[in-house]
Amino acid sequence: MKESINTRVYNKIKEDIMHLELKPKEEVSVQKLADAYGASRTPIREAVLKLSQEGLVNVKPQAKTIIQPISEERVKQENFIRKSLELSAVPDFLYNCSPYTLDTLDEMIEIQRRAIKKNKILDFCEIDHRFHKLLFNTASKELAYQVIESSATHSQRLFFLRAKQSGVSEEIVEDYKKMVDNMRSGKEELLERMVDGHIEQYYSVGNLKKQYPDYFV
Incomplete structure (x- = not known):
């Protein structure tokens, strides 16, 4: 249509x-x-x-x-929503995921790796959305993903600003690779700790506010 x-x-x-x-x-x-x-x-x-x-x-x-400028307080609240919903989805994801799902995630990670090497930020972000959507869909938590996507407007701009400034770190795909390895072995507690740390590292304001003061409030 x-x-x-x-x-x-x-x-x-x-x-x-x-x-x-x-x-x-x-x-x-x-x-x-x-x-x-x-x-x-x-x-x-x-x-x-x-x-x-x-x-x-x-x-x-x-x-x-x-x-609207990027609000540090709103970023914190968006991260709270993201963290709460992603961590809550972990048990159902592990219960429902199949080898095909994990292989698909691995393929997405490799596409992201190539996008990073070519500095194609938009391509990386597109696959990143698909990666997380698959996680929530597998956990039968589609609405939770929609909530994150519709609410995380400030934290996503923050992520994009960091990527434009210094490129997307290859540490991100290494984190994803480790997450998928833990999914394969069913290590729920370790996976939850990795999800928590990932959000704190890549969706925090850090020194960007000093470098781009006009972008923040």
């Missing part, structure tokens, strides 16, 4: 926000966005309203409309 103009405009603007093409604290307007995306003002207004509800755009009547 062909997506509507409203959906297309919304998806493109959100994609550009998430990938920092539209930068945190950048001033925008309905007319500016309409010109940039080749759309009329109505679908732009609807997209901006929806994005404001998702915490990505700050709309103030009679004032500037800006791309």
Whole structure:
């Protein structure tokens, strides 16, 4: 089914926000966005309203409309949601996963490894979403994955900013490889510790706030 103009405009603007093409604290307007995306003002207004509800755009009547800066406090709350849901899904994933599932995860890791070597950040992130989606689908926790995807808008921008600044670390795929090895051996407690550490390491603000103060609040 062909997506509507409203959906297309919304998806493109959100994609550009998430990938920092539209930068945190950048001033925008309905007319500016309409010109940039080749759309009329109505679908732009609807997209901006929806994005404001998702915490990505700050709309103030009679004032500037800006791309929301990355909130350190929101990142912490998003990580709490991510960690809680991912850790809760581990037992069901281990119970349901098959050799085929684990082989598929291994294949995704190798694709990510190649993307890192070519510095293709978008390709890496696309596979990363598929990797985590498969984990939740296998655990029969599809809604949990949707909750993370819809809420983790600030932490995902943070991850992308770090990747743009210094590239995606190969340590990530090594972590994933170790996780899959633990999945194969059914080491639930060790797997949970790795998931916890992975989130703390790659979805924390760290020194990025000092390097990009205008991007944060």
